[in-house]
Amino acid sequence: MMSHLLAIVITSAIFNNVILSQFLGVCPFLGVSKAISTAWGMGMAVTFVMVLASAITFFVQLLLVKAGVGYLQTLAFILVIAALVQMVEIMMKKLSPALYQALGIYLPLITTNCAVLGIALLAVKKNYGFVESIVYSFATAAGFTIAIVIFAGIREQMRFSKIPEAMQGVPIALITTGIMALAFMGFAGFKLPF
């Protein structure tokens, strides 16, 4: 069991990185990566919401299946996630103003983050149990954080480079991400020893 969970962690954080090989959550990745500190904040906020969302959608899915309305999955999941993000925002403001100060501004951006819904749907598709779903979403979010922090580091350096006018902004960001994806592809041939 332990080694199975460890395999999920390594595979979903590094080998199948959520951004670099699954293309989920690219908008916040490009949008909130100008500085390492904000990238880190976004990573933490995504981790928090993603783990919470996959815990709740796990039970929502059980309910849907029990009621025989599995086709309502997309509709139910997106509503639960949108409501969850709102609730987290309100509760965080009341209970932990310090945490709200740190993560608050990223929360509204997360509702439109396709990675949260995507991971919830993928966990169902992979037939994961409750513990597996939690571990899977946590590891995926860790992968998101790794990618966005590295990318922000590169972007901070890029401010000092002379980039051709037409390439400035999104084009150079996408090409940089492509080269990062190339580097991460190197892990693809790696076999887990367990």
Place this chain on the structure above:
Amino acid sequence: MQLDYIKKELYRGVVTENPIFRIVLGMCPTLATTTNATNAVGMGISVIAVLTCSNAVISLLRNVIPNKVRIPAFIVVIATFVTVVDLLIAAFAPPLYEALGIFIPLIVVNCIILGRAEAFAAKNPVLPSIVDGVVMGVGFTAALVLIGALREFLGAGTLFGHAIAPFRNEFILMSLAPGAFITLGLVLAGINHLQRSAGK
């Protein structure tokens, strides 16, 4: 008159307000579903269907939905049509369903669709909203097919599955994840360049 109107709208959707190239929204499906031109067309048609239907219904309901709950209401309408499209593709085009996978249900969080609902359908009558949905969807599809065709041609040496290049599967990188980012980056840079030189 009618034809002129349609031409003008189409130009707006495909060129001046292209959702991907000009507004840079909806990056995830653009990257994920353009491994070849066929998948790109499939994704594009799904988005046209959802966008047109949701624009029509949201425009019909625009005076009924209270302003405060409009975003959740829009999401319910969009999610309904996404579910319909999802089930239709699963039933009638299983290979496409396999290829697009999770990106069909994810149309629901595609910023373009909610963006058009909020920016256009919520303020305009039904017919213009339908036209807006179609032209924006066509603009999205055109961008997807351009990138899909480039990647398929360079990566596999084919176009819509037909071998047309003297090379085959030599530059596989283009079909894989890094190729998606690099192609989209270069195409956007090219468009920026054209725009700049046209503006001068």
